[in-house]
Amino acid sequence: MKDKDFLMIPGPTPVPESVLLAMAKHPMGHRSSEFSKVVRRVEEGLKWVFQTKYDVQIYTSSGTGAMESAISNLVNAGDKVLSLIIGNFGARWAKIAAMRGADVQKLEVPYGKAINPDELKKILDADTKKEIKVVTLTHNETSTGVTNPVKELAKIIREHGAISVVDGITSIGAIDCKMDEWGIDVLISGSQKGFMIPPGLAFLVANDRAWELHKQCKYPSFYFNWDDYKKNLDKDTTPWTPAVNLFIALDKALEMMREEGLENIFARHKNNAMLLRKGIKDMGLKLFVEDESIASYAITSVLPPEGINVPDIRKTLKEDYNIVVANGQNDLKDKIFRMGTLGFVTERDVLTALASLKATIDKLKK
Ligand SMILES: *Cc1c(COP(=O)(O)O)cnc(C)c1O
Numbered sequence: 001m002k003d004k005d006f007l008m009i010p011g012p013t014p015v016p017e018s019v020l021l022a023m024a025k026h027p028m029g030h031r032s033s034e035f036s037k038v039v040r041r042v043e044e045g046l047k048w049v050f051q052t053k054y055d056v057q058i059y060t061s062s063g064t065g066a067m068e069s070a071i072s073n074l075v076n077a078g079d080k081v082l083s084l085i086i087g088n089f090g091a092r093w094a095k096i097a098a099m100r101g102a103d104v105q106k107l108e109v110p111y112g113k114a115i116n117p118d119e120l121k122k123i124l125d126a127d128t129k130k131e132i133k134v135v136t137l138t139h140n141e142t143s144t145g146v147t148n149p150v151k152e153l154a155k156i157i158r159e160h161g162a163i164s165v166v167d168g169i170t171s172i173g174a175i176d177c178k179m180d181e182w183g184i185d186v187l188i189s190g191s192q193k194g195f196m197i198p199p200g201l202a203f204l205v206a207n208d209r210a211w212e213l214h215k216q217c218k219y220p221s222f223y224f225n226w227d228d229y230k231k232n233l234d235k236d237t238t239p240w241t242p243a244v245n246l247f248i249a250l251d252k253a254l255e256m257m258r259e260e261g262l263e264n265i266f267a268r269h270k271n272n273a274m275l276l277r278k279g280i281k282d283m284g285l286k287l288f289v290e291d292e293s294i295a296s297y298a299i300t301s302v303l304p305p306e307g308i309n310v311p312d313i314r315k316t317l318k319e320d321y322n323i324v325v326a327n328g329q330n331d332l333k334d335k336i337f338r339m340g341t342l343g344f345v346t347e348r349d350v351l352t353a354l355a356s357l358k359a360t361i362d363k364l365k366k
Contacts, residue, residue, distance in 0.1 A: 013343035045254030063190030066202035069224030077101030088143035093136035
């Protein structure tokens with residue numbers, strides 16, 4: 001049967017029917033007063049989700065666009081950037097910074113692990129001349145299913161004085177991240193993960209400290225120019241034509257998120273991930289991230305059982321049960337599969353996925 005797909009990949013994620021219906025309209029004129037009202041509402045909603053008082057810049061791009069924006073509005077060629085890498089997405093920050101001509105230093109740990117705050121502190125303490133301007137990191141590493149201790153890491157970065165630039169693409173709206181309270185300087189996210197809407201919008205928040213560093217940036221990006229975004233946001237608009245229908249979708253999704261409440265959203269993600277982890281272990285399968293203290297509430301990485309390969313598991317789940325799970329990335333390709341519990345996901349979905357996974361394994365064992 002068609003139209004029954006359940007996306008359990010870590011983005012794009014399932015979209016609620018009310019959001020799909022809200023989007024299914026002719027586009028609004030993006031300079032209309034009607035659209036400005038949407039921009040204002042969405043802006044206020046995003047601030048609430050990001051737990052910040054600072055402006056949220058809304059880009060028409062995928063999440064990587066917001067990463068590019070952060071680096072290109074903060075970093076000059078030759079600047080020292082420290083990238084904390086626990087997986088593919090952490091490595092992406094280092095690549096973007098290197099393309100900008102930055103002098104990139106890396107703190108890399110084996111995939112499946114998180115950054116140890118003591119190791120970061122050692123590196124930053126050694127930088128007595130304060131040459132490191134920016135530290136990039138990932139809150140929730142989607143490629144492995146590990147959540148970094150961002151609160152501790154941001155504190156250490158603040159004590160050193162560098163600007164912390166955090167990828168919250170799969171944490172915002174899923175896992176608690178208190179931008180202002182924890183002292184995160186730049187925080188980004190994307191629409192197709194915890195926000196329950198299709199891909200196409202990315203978000204960036206910069207605090208006062210980040211704006212100070214931005215003033216020293218000689219050649220910022222044109223499309224992602226912070227000053228242009230700020231100037232326009234003050235008038236409830238955007239510099240370029242935005243994906244207006246996605247704004248309408250976001251407006252609706254934020255309304256749903258407000259109804260549920262942030263604490264309940266975080267609790268739901270935690271409960272769903274714990275239920276999934278328990279079910280997988282009960283089935284006799286192994287989790288890639290065994291340490292509960294760093295295991296993600298948004299993405300769970302699973303090792304295939306002996307004698308059964310990842311492509312067959314994914315194929316059977318898709319063909320027999322219309323459930324789409326993700327493969328591992330790069331070195332982890334065919335070694336793990338990843339199940340997202342991100343966004344519009346309930347306990348029923350997790351139970352269905354567990355039963356389907358069990359039936360899949362039983363079928364493939366024969
Ligand atoms: C999905 C994702 C990205 C990249 O987002 P795109 O929308 O594909 O550009 C970056 N970081 C993390 C942690 C992600 O999960």
